[in-house]
Amino acid sequence: MANTSIPYKTYLTEQEMPRYWYNVKAHMKNKHAPFLNPATGEPCTKDDLRSVFCDECIEQEFNDRDEYVAIPQGILDFYKMFRPSPLVRAYFLERFLDTPAEIYYKFEGNNTSGSHKLNSAAAQAYYAKQQGITRLTTETGAGQWGTALSMACAFYGLQLCVYMVKASAEQKPHRREVMRTFGAEVIPSPGNTTSAGRAILARFPDTGGSLGCAISEAVETALSTQNCRYVLGSVLDHVLLHQSVIGTECKIALDKYGIVPDVVIGCMGGGSNFGGLIAPFMGERLQGKNEIRFVGVEPRGCPTLTRGKFAYDYCDAAKMTPLAKMYTLGCGFMPSPNHAGGLRYHGMSPVLSQLYHDGYIEAVAVGQKSVFEAATDFAKCEGILPAPESAHAIRAATDEALECKRSGKKKVILFGLTGTGYFDLSAYKQYNDGTMTDEAPTDEMLIKGFASIPAIR
Amino acid sequence: MANTSIPYKTYLTEQEMPRYWYNVKAHMKNKHAPFLNPATGEPCTKDDLRSVFCDECIEQEFNDRDEYVAIPQGILDFYKMFRPSPLVRAYFLERFLDTPAEIYYKFEGNNTSGSHKLNSAAAQAYYAKQQGITRLTTETGAGQWGTALSMACAFYGLQLCVYMVKASAEQKPHRREVMRTFGAEVIPSPGNTTSAGRAILARFPDTGGSLGCAISEAVETALSTQNCRYVLGSVLDHVLLHQSVIGTECKIALDKYGIVPDVVIGCMGGGSNFGGLIAPFMGERLQGKNEIRFVGVEPRGCPTLTRGKFAYDYCDAAKMTPLAKMYTLGCGFMPSPNHAGGLRYHGMSPVLSQLYHDGYIEAVAVGQKSVFEAATDFAKCEGILPAPESAHAIRAATDEALECKRSGKKKVILFGLTGTGYFDLSAYKQYNDGTMTDEAPTDEMLIKGFASIPAIR
Numbered sequence: 037m038a039n040t041s042i043p044y045k046t047y048l049t050e051q052e053m054p055r056y057w058y059n060v061k062a063h064m065k066n067k068h069a070p071f072l073n074p075a076t077g078e079p080c081t082k083d084d085l086r087s088v089f090c091d092e093c094i095e096q097e098f099n100d101r102d103e104y105v106a107i108p109q110g111i112l113d114f115y116k117m118f119r120p121s122p123l124v125r126a127y128f129l130e131r132f133l134d135t136p137a138e139i140y141y142k143f144e145g146n147n148t149s150g151s152h153k154l155n156s157a158a159a160q161a162y163y164a165k166q167q168g169i170t171r172l173t174t175e176t177g178a179g180q181w182g183t184a185l186s187m188a189c190a191f192y193g194l195q196l197c198v199y200m201v202k203a204s205a206e207q208k209p210h211r212r213e214v215m216r217t218f219g220a221e222v223i224p225s226p227g228n229t230t231s232a233g234r235a236i237l238a239r240f241p242d243t244g245g246s247l248g249c250a251i252s253e254a255v256e257t258a259l260s261t262q263n264c265r266y267v268l269g270s271v272l273d274h275v276l277l278h279q280s281v282i283g284t285e286c287k288i289a290l291d292k293y294g295i296v297p298d299v300v301i302g303c304m305g306g307g308s309n310f311g312g313l314i315a316p317f318m319g320e321r322l323q324g325k326n327e328i329r330f331v332g333v334e335p336r337g338c339p340t341l342t343r344g345k346f347a348y349d350y351c352d353a354a355k356m357t358p359l360a361k362m363y364t365l366g367c368g369f370m371p372s373p374n375h376a377g378g379l380r381y382h383g384m385s386p387v388l389s390q391l392y393h394d395g396y397i398e399a400v401a402v403g404q405k406s407v408f409e410a411a412t413d414f415a416k417c418e419g420i421l422p423a424p425e426s427a428h429a430i431r432a433a434t435d436e437a438l439e440c441k442r443s444g445k446k447k448v449i450l451f452g453l454t455g456t457g458y459f460d461l462s463a464y465k466q467y468n469d470g471t472m473t474d475e476a477p478t479d480e481m482l483i484k485g486f487a488s489i490p491a492i493r
Numbered sequence: 494m495a496n497t498s499i500p501y502k503t504y505l506t507e508q509e510m511p512r513y514w515y516n517v518k519a520h521m522k523n524k525h526a527p528f529l530n531p532a533t534g535e536p537c538t539k540d541d542l543r544s545v546f547c548d549e550c551i552e553q554e555f556n557d558r559d560e561y562v563a564i565p566q567g568i569l570d571f572y573k574m575f576r577p578s579p580l581v582r583a584y585f586l587e588r589f590l591d592t593p594a595e596i597y598y599k600f601e602g603n604n605t606s607g608s609h610k611l612n613s614a615a616a617q618a619y620y621a622k623q624q625g626i627t628r629l630t631t632e633t634g635a636g637q638w639g640t641a642l643s644m645a646c647a648f649y650g651l652q653l654c655v656y657m658v659k660a661s662a663e664q665k666p667h668r669r670e671v672m673r674t675f676g677a678e679v680i681p682s683p684g685n686t687t688s689a690g691r692a693i694l695a696r697f698p699d700t701g702g703s704l705g706c707a708i709s710e711a712v713e714t715a716l717s718t719q720n721c722r723y724v725l726g727s728v729l730d731h732v733l734l735h736q737s738v739i740g741t742e743c744k745i746a747l748d749k750y751g752i753v754p755d756v757v758i759g760c761m762g763g764g765s766n767f768g769g770l771i772a773p774f775m776g777e778r779l780q781g782k783n784e785i786r787f788v789g790v791e792p793r794g795c796p797t798l799t800r801g802k803f804a805y806d807y808c809d810a811a812k813m814t815p816l817a818k819m820y821t822l823g824c825g826f827m828p829s830p831n832h833a834g835g836l837r838y839h840g841m842s843p844v845l846s847q848l849y850h851d852g853y854i855e856a857v858a859v860g861q862k863s864v865f866e867a868a869t870d871f872a873k874c875e876g877i878l879p880a881p882e883s884a885h886a887i888r889a890a891t892d893e894a895l896e897c898k899r900s901g902k903k904k905v906i907l908f909g910l911t912g913t914g915y916f917d918l919s920a921y922k923q924y925n926d927g928t929m930t931d932e933a934p935t936d937e938m939l940i941k942g943f944a945s946i947p948a949i950r
Contacts, residue, residue, distance in 0.1 A: 044573040047504045116501040117585065117876045128574065128648075146603045148878045148913070190873040191585075210918035214878060216925045217869055412674055416647040419574045421605045421671060456605070458915045461667035468673045 042138075044127060046289045048120040054288065055107055058280040058315040061273065061387060062103035063322035066394055068386035069361035072348060072492070080358050087259055088266050092163040096274035103319065105277060107159075110166075114158045114191055115281070118147035123289040124453075128417040130437070137440035139433060140297070141453045142286050142313065143420065148214070151378075151423065151455030152309050153184035153269050156278035160267045161188035171195040171264040173257045175225065175250030177204055178377030179211035180423075180455060181269035186218035199225040199253045203244030204377070211459050225250040232256050232354075247381075248353025248367075255356065270306025271351060271360070271385050279312020286450065287316045297328055297450040299436060303428040304332040304341065304399070305378045307385030313452040314397075321396065331436075332388070332399045333428040335407070336476045338371040340364065340384045341392055341399035343482065348492040349383060359492065362389040365477075368488025372475040376407070376424040382485065402431045403474040408467040410434045411457070423455040424463055499595075501584060503746045505577040511745065512564055515737040515772040518730065518844060519560035520779035523851055525843035526818035529805060529949070537815050544716055545723050549620040553731035560776065562734060564616075567623075571615045571648055572738070575604035580746040581910075585874040587894070594897035596890060597754070598910045599743050599770065600877065605671070608835075608880065608912030609766050610641035610726050613735035617724045618645035628652040628721040630714045632682065632707030634661055635834030636668035637880075637912060638726035643675035656682040656710045660701030661834070668916050682707040689713050689811075704838075705810025705824075712813065727763025728808060728817070728842050736769020743907065744773045754785055756893055758908040760885040761789040761798065761856070762835045764842030770909040771854075778853065788893075789845070789856045790885040792864070793933045795828040797821065797841045798849055798856035800939065805949040806840060816949065819846040822934075825945025829932040833861070833881040839942065859888045860931040865924040867891045868914070880912040881920055 061067060070079035085094050096105065107115070126139040144152035164172055172194055176182025182198040189196040198215055202224040205212050212222045225245045226233035232252040236243060243249075258266035269275060290297070300317055302310035310332050320326045334340055341363050349364040351357040362383045365371075369382040384392075391397045404424075411427035413434070414420070422430060433451040440447050457464065466472040477485075518524060527536035542551050553562065564572070583596040601609035621629055629651055633639025639655040646653040655672055659681040662669050669679045682702045683690035689709040693700060700706075715723035726732065747754070757774055759767035767789050777783045791797055798820050806821040808814040819840045822828075826839040841849075848854045861881075868884035870891070871877070879887060890908040897904050914921065923929040934942075 043507045045507075047502075050500045050502075148872065148876055187876055191876070209922070210915070213918040213922045213925065214915075217872055217878065217921050219873065415605065415674055416676065419605055419644055419648070421674065458667075458671075461670040464674050465666070465670045468670065 042125045042293055045122040045124050047122055048285055048288060050116065052288055053115070053120055054281055054284040055112065056104040057107060057277045058284050058319060059099060059102055059105055059277055060315045060318050061100045063319050064390065066390055067100050068390040071358040071360055074350065074355065074358055077492070088255060090160065090163045090167055090169060090265050092167070093160060093274045096277050097272060108162065111159050111162045114162070114188070118154055119281070120285055121146060123286055126418060129414060132413065132417045133434065133437045133441065135437040135441045136444060136446040137437040138446070138448045139437055140448070140450045142282055142450070143453045144282060145420070145423070145453065145456035149180060149184035149187055150458060151180040151184065152279060152282060152312065153181045154187060155281050155312070156269060156275045156308065157181070157184035157188040159278040161185065161192045161194055164265055165192045165194060169194070169263050169265050171197070171261060172267050173197045173199070173254040173264060174267050174269070175199045175247060175254045177201045177247045179204060179208055179459060180378065182220070182222070183211065183214050184269070185267065186215040186220040189220065190218040196220040197257060198222045199250040201225055201245040201247060201250050207462070208459055225253050227253070230256045246353060251352045252354045252356055270308040271383065273387055275308045276311035276315070276385060276387055279308045280315035282309070282312040282452065283315045283317060286313065295448060296326060298447040299329040299331060300450045301331045301333060301429050301432050301436065302452040303379060303425050303454060304334050304384065304388070305425060306381045306383070307388040309452055309454045311385055311388050318391065318396065330397045331432055332392070332397055333432040334399060334401050335376050335379050335428060336401045336403045336474070338365065338380050339401040339477070340382065342401045345486060345489065346389060346393050347489050349489050351383060359490065360386045362386045363392065364489060365482065366485030366488040369485030370481070371477065376428065378425040379428065400432055402428055405467070405472055405474045407431045408464070408472065412467070420453065421457045422453060423457045424460050426454040429453065499582045499750055502579040502581050504579055505742055505745060507573065509745055510572070510577055511738055511741040512569065513561040514564060514734045515741050515776060516556060516559055516562055516734055517737070517772045517775050518557045520776050521847065523847055524557050525847040528815040528817055531807070531812065531815055534949070545712060547617065547620045547624055547626060547722050549624070550617060550731045553734050554729060565619065568616050568619045571619070571645070575611055576738070577742055578603060580743055583875060586871060589870065589874045590891065590894045590898065592894040592898045593901060593903040594894040595903070595905045596894055597905070597907045599739055599907070600910045601739060602877070602880070602910065602913035606637060606641035606644055607915060608637040608641065609736060609739060609769065610638045611644060612738050612769065613726060613732045613765065614638070614641035614645040616735040618642065618649045618651055621722055622649045622651060626651070626720050626722050628654070628718060629724050630654045630656070630711040630721060631724050631726070632656045632704060632711045634658045634704045636661060636665055636916060637835060639677070639679070640668065640671050641726070642724065643672040643677035646677065647675040653677040654714060655679045656707040658682055658702040658704060658707050664919070665916055682710050684710070687713045703810060708809045709811045709813055727765040728840065730844055732765045733768035733772070733842055733844055736765045737772035739766070739769040739909065740772045740774060743770065752905060753783060754907040755904040756786040756788060756906050758788045758790060758886050758889045758893065758906065760836060760882050760909070760911065761791050761841065761845070762882060763838050763840070764845040766909055766911045768842055768845050775848065775853065787854045788889055789854055790889040791856060791858050792833050792836050792885060793858045793860045793931070795822065795837050796858040796934070797839065799858045802943060802946065803846060803850050804946050806946050808840060816947065817843045819843045820849065821946060822939065823942030823945040826942030827938070828934065833885065835882040836885065857889055859885055862924070862929055862931045864888045865921070865929060869924070877910065878914045879910060880914045881917050883911040886910065
């Protein structure tokens with residue numbers, strides 16, 4: 037029965053805020069397969085990763101055991117700056133859709149980075165500082181992750197070098213300026229500062245770059261610089277762990293009102309948002325304590341779960357990273373141009389891939405135009421201009437609510453609203469102008485992508 | 494004595510949120526002089542204004558009597574979407590400045606319009622809807638007001654036509670796109686849709702437009718369109734009344750902790766933010782119940798209070814609007830280019846002008862480079878990228894806190910952080926690149942401005 041006594045927004049107090057992250061792996065019967073060292077083909081050891089990643093993140097990456105991982109006070113202090121995020125009851129959207137469903141969303145966009153990425157940036161920068169690291173490198177495509185890490189490095193007093201995909205740096209000079217304001221060095225990739233960049237430029241002088249190339253440059257710099265490490269904003273288990281603060285805050289708030297969602301919905305790129313949102317709810321599901329449905333939403337243009345293969349593959353296009361057992365379209369898959377830059381990844385978090393493989397997660401792929409239609413309706417109703425990535429979840433939540441209207445069922449829907457669209461307005465312009473196109477990969481594109489998956493097991 | 498037990502952020506609950514606006518005029522012994530009808534030179538009557546403004550706003554404009562004005566439920570419902578705004582204890586800024594002062598700021602930027610402007614946009618759109626008006630017009634320069642009104646019109650189901658200063662529309666296409674996403678029609682001004690626009694274009698075909706011209710076009714369209722009114726986002730008394738929700742929320746939150754600020758600081762353009770922030774505190778001050786200092790901060794490039802005259806002047810450059818008794822640099826004053834577009838107004842709210850004239854308000858003018866220096870430090874400490882306008886208040890609050898460090902005094906400082914700088918990154922780029930200039934008006938510029946003040950009394 038629809039509960040109309042819940043406030044429009046719920047903010048946890050400082051006392052109520054979670055002091056631990058939730059490690060969903062603790063209750064997974066089937067742990068995901070180990071990462072493989074690309075040089076040896078053998079499972080990665082912690083030592084294999086130490087020259088690239090911070091020690092504590094490696095420990096967390098390998099931790100299959102502890103359900104709760106304490107958040108250090110130094111990170112809690114930073115979380116206070118931009119957390120708690122509000123849990124919003126979407127009364128206005130419900131009214132607009134004329135649905136009997138109760139819709140809730142967790143909004144992670146009320147910080148200057150504009151997205152949930154800051155949750156893991158804070159943690160990774162903190163651990164680097166604790167280890168005596170003085171400098172970090174990373175890559176950024178759409179720019180949210182680079183901005184988040186810039187903020188975290190400014191807060192903890194670390195130097196940061198961001199390799200930003202050149203085409204994105206040129207299209208989004210303002211994103212670059214935010215990072216510079218937070219003190220980061222932003223280098224369009226490919227560039228002349230690394231051998232990886234110089235090699236690409238020699239072959240393709242006019243290239244706009246790629247995430248794969250930017251990763252190569254960032255890793256090379258981390259390996260060749262004193263007291264420097266590389267950090268990544270999605271896919272890996274420790275990133276999902278940090279993002280569990282999203283779901284944990286949600287659960288604490290919902291528990292106050294005695295509400296259990298029927299379905300939890302989130303967009304999926306590398307999986308950090310969705311994995312973090314569902315973590316504590318999935319933990320209970322794996323223990324048989326609830327029957328919640330979990331729905332991941334991906335763009336039809338990059339349908340990793342709905343059309344991909346479950347196989348070992350490289351995490352980057354340049355085949356430099358460890359191999360992960362995951363759903364993948366092939367590390368050589370090249371999606372059509374699509375504005376949800378954060379969802380254009382060929383692979384998927386190994387944790388989420390395993391849960392999907394085991395039937396705990398559903399996946400839907402949605403078309404870009406229908407996503408922007410839902411985004412625009414949402415903006416008018418709820419007053420938030422969503423990021424295109426986030427709007428994939430709005431589309432699916434809207435469809436669930438409309439299904440409730442047809443069936444008369446009063447479901448409780450929770451979705452993750454990962455961020456704002458202030459830097460994505462050229463995409464909104466295309467939608468407003470009626471020039472946006474919808475694309476799904478052709479069979480040929482898929483076949484070409486699958487051909488890039490290495491033949492392992 | 495510094496109180497360190499206050500949470501980093503305080504959000505009021507729905508039950509605690511104010512249900513009334515605070516009308517500071519009720520306790521002013523010297524009310525401001527009446528507006529004058531530009532045609533007759535006589536005090537404006539309510540009827541003089543009915544063809545342009547909504548009836549309820551006119552009633553509020555003339556209300557010198559009621560200390561509290563109830564906020565209608567239909568506006569409270571909309572306020573829930575983006576309010577309460579957080580009152581933040583700036584622990585990180587305090588630590589960075591190494592000051593014994595307690596610093597608090599009220600952050601109004603956590604909504605898609607990115608500023609406090611939505612508080613009055615909500616009210617004005619609601620009253621228009623109640624009156625049976627179907628269409629509104631307005632002008633926008635920097636774009637915050639136009640965006641806010643677009644959101645409000647989308648919420649209440651009103652059509653909206655925004656005349657956007659052409660130079661701004663071209664420099665900030667993304668601002669324009671946000672308004673379009675909320676369903677507003679955005680017309681670069683001057684344009685061919687009004688006789689005012691056509692007249693300007695005939696004389697100056699290459700002009701980038703001006704706020705004065707955009708006002709003329711918006712008013713002309715309101716007068717010539719069925720069921721249409723014009724709305725304004727600052728200067729007028731009813732706008733300050735709506736913005737008092739900022740100060741009232743602040744005061745309710747501070748009262749919970751038994752805190753009375755020693756000084757309240759805000760940036761001043763037309764005065765809507767500063768007037769709203771100080772309202773309930775000033776009301777007590779006027780009754781002798783506190784000794785709070787009120788400091789308005791203006792850009793050195795447009796020093797209305799610190800270098801202007803207290804005189805009757807037109808509210809617009811085109812001399813079409815009523816005359817107001819206010820501090821003014823002259824309606825013909827043309828400031829040097831300055832990035833804080835929202836603070837480039839030649840005049841000042843008549844309420845605030847009177848309070849300044851009577852000694853209740855102090856004013857300081859600050860240079861642009863020092864403003865961006867404070868903005869950048871603030872962003873790194875507090876994780877919010879401020880609008881250049883808002884950063885004027887940060888500059889002055891920082892200076893107060895540094896003075897406390899020198900003197901050892903533990904003052905309580907409250908300032909208004911009106912909005913975010915996501916659409917002002919070209920200004921940040923200039924600052925980051927070291928190409929930003931600082932400018933104050935020359936004597937010649939001031940003399941030319943003063944010559945445009947009409948000779949009335």
